[in-house]
Amino acid sequence: MPFRFFISWPWTEGETEALLRPTPMKVQAMRSLSGKPACTSSRRFSSVSCRATGSGSEGASSYSSRRESMKASINPSGARSRLVAPNAIEARPDVEALEKLVRSEAAPDASPVLICGQVSHSLTKEREEIIHSMEDFMEEKVYKYLKPVEKCWQAQDFLPDPASEDFIPEIQALRERTLALPDDYLVVLVGDMVTEEALPTYMSMLNTIDGTRDETGSDDTVWGKWTREWTAEENRHGDLLNKYLYLSGRVDMRQIEVTIQNLIGSGMCPKTENNPYLGFMYTSFQERATKVSHGNTGRSAAKHGDQALANICAQIASDEARHEKAYQLICEELFRLDPDGMMMAFADMMKKQIVMPAHMMDDGVHTSRGSGAALFEDFEKVAYATETYTTADYIDIIDYLIKRWDVESIKCSSADGQKSQDYVCKLPNRLRRLAERAEKRMKKTANKQEVKFSWVYDRPIFV
Numbered sequence: 001m002p003f004r005f006f007i008s009w010p011w012t013e014g015e016t017e018a019l020l021r022p023t024p025m026k027v028q029a030m031r032s033l034s035g036k037p038a039c040t041s042s043r044r045f046s047s048v049s050c051r052a053t054g055s056g057s058e059g060a061s062s063y064s065s066r067r068e069s070m071k072a073s074i075n076p077s078g079a080r081s082r083l084v085a086p087n088a089i090e091a092r093p094d095v096e097a098l099e100k101l102v103r104s105e106a107a108p109d110a111s112p113v114l115i116c117g118q119v120s121h122s123l124t125k126e127r128e129e130i131i132h133s134m135e136d137f138m139e140e141k142v143y144k145y146l147k148p149v150e151k152c153w154q155a156q157d158f159l160p161d162p163a164s165e166d167f168i169p170e171i172q173a174l175r176e177r178t179l180a181l182p183d184d185y186l187v188v189l190v191g192d193m194v195t196e197e198a199l200p201t202y203m204s205m206l207n208t209i210d211g212t213r214d215e216t217g218s219d220d221t222v223w224g225k226w227t228r229e230w231t232a233e234e235n236r237h238g239d240l241l242n243k244y245l246y247l248s249g250r251v252d253m254r255q256i257e258v259t260i261q262n263l264i265g266s267g268m269c270p271k272t273e274n275n276p277y278l279g280f281m282y283t284s285f286q287e288r289a290t291k292v293s294h295g296n297t298g299r300s301a302a303k304h305g306d307q308a309l310a311n312i313c314a315q316i317a318s319d320e321a322r323h324e325k326a327y328q329l330i331c332e333e334l335f336r337l338d339p340d341g342m343m344m345a346f347a348d349m350m351k352k353q354i355v356m357p358a359h360m361m362d363d364g365v366h367t368s369r370g371s372g373a374a375l376f377e378d379f380e381k382v383a384y385a386t387e388t389y390t391t392a393d394y395i396d397i398i399d400y401l402i403k404r405w406d407v408e409s410i411k412c413s414s415a416d417g418q419k420s421q422d423y424v425c426k427l428p429n430r431l432r433r434l435a436e437r438a439e440k441r442m443k444k445t446a447n448k449q450e451v452k453f454s455w456v457y458d459r460p461i462f463v
């Protein structure tokens with residue numbers, strides 16, 4: 001389960017904005033073009049994209065004709081999808097400036113495509129060919145990080161067997177063990193479980209990626225097989241945590257189920273532009289974040305006396321560790337094949353921040369209570385307070401990835417690549433300085449706040 005501290009990131013909003021969102025103009029321009037905030041509609045803004053749906057792979061040859069088409073279709077009011085009279089073209093916004101604003105920072109050589117106000121389909125033809133060239137590499141080096149089904153654990157291996165005479169006594173033992181789990185711990189565990197249960201969203205997200213998507217739903221390509229089998233492995237995580245929490249009787253399952261349904265219905269917004277460079281950078285980060293988080297919930301369960309739950313969390317964390325290795329290996333290969341492209345992708349995802357897939361979680365009641373904060377915002381605070389996943393973890397992951405790919409030694413030939421490399425290499429120290437300052441500020445004003453979660457029947461938690 002992954003996180004990004006975009007709400008409770010413990011420094012001021014201004015500092016975060018200045019450091020991590022260096023191009024707010026770009027966001028503003030995209031919003032004004034689309035006329036609505038990101039991710040509120042599935043409608044494609046063809047007047048700006050000028051690209052066939054889903055291909056995401058046009059070369060530079062047709063770029064000028066697309067640009068002409070773009071000129072002819074941008075409405076001076078900022079609205080879209082309406083052709084205007086030719087003599088009005090000169091009075092329209094500066095198309096070159098507009099293009100610059102909507103262009104992908106990770107792939108500045110890609111033609112601009114906007115969907116729902118987001119830069120999309122930024123994979124160029126050349127880079128798509130690189131992705132296709134990696135099929136043998138995937139088969140030989142990466143595929144082995146998935147386990148054959150017969151070697152995988154299943155949820156039932158860790159749960160009372162309903163066919164056994166000991167079923168009821170085993171449930172009683174489980175319920176006695178979980179009585180010692182405090183509410184803040186339960187909230188974090190529920191948040192982890194809810195995130196795992198939104199797996200349909202993550203499979204959809206992987207299948208938005210150009211060059212690797214499973215086109216038929218049963219593609220015989222290594223990318224298609226990877227996505228399906230990765231999803232099948234992940235599916236066990238939510239199953240197991242859900243059943244364990246259900247049997248514990250400590251949490252409000254109906255409210256949790258409402259949260260899961262809302263979350264899957266809302267989707268997620270990782271800002272990966274249908275681009276595998278960005279997508280695999282995102283998953284490389286997220287799988288490690290997930291491993292850290294499940295590892296910490298396991299250690300806490302052991303401290304609270306539930307060794308069986310500690311073992312469950314450790315098993316899930318070990319799956320995440322395999323997935324982490326696989327995605328990081330893909331990125332390592334991309335750094336080898338296209339150092340500049342991958343460096344820009346790394347910097348781009350860091351500037352955008354790594355969004356937690358469950359950032360749209362909603363139980364239908366949380367915001368109407370207490371401070372009115374969003375459910376995810378309060379959940380992050382509890383994760384931080386219980387040290388399940390903290391700002392330091394977020395920064396450590398960036399640091400780890402820099403070392404994992406030996407980013408400082410990679411030779412970038414373009415100015416954009418070198419600039420991105422410089423940005424990425426300096427980022428952990430910059431973030432640590434900001435985090436230290438923010439922590440000092442928080443200590444000065446530290447007043448514990450009461451938060452209530454419907455997941456634990458509104459019992460008060462202080463963070």
Ligand SMILES: [Fe+2]
Nearest residue numbers: 001196234237
């Ligand atoms: Fe998982």
Ligand SMILES: [Fe+2]
Nearest residue numbers: 287290320323
């Ligand atoms: Fe995972």
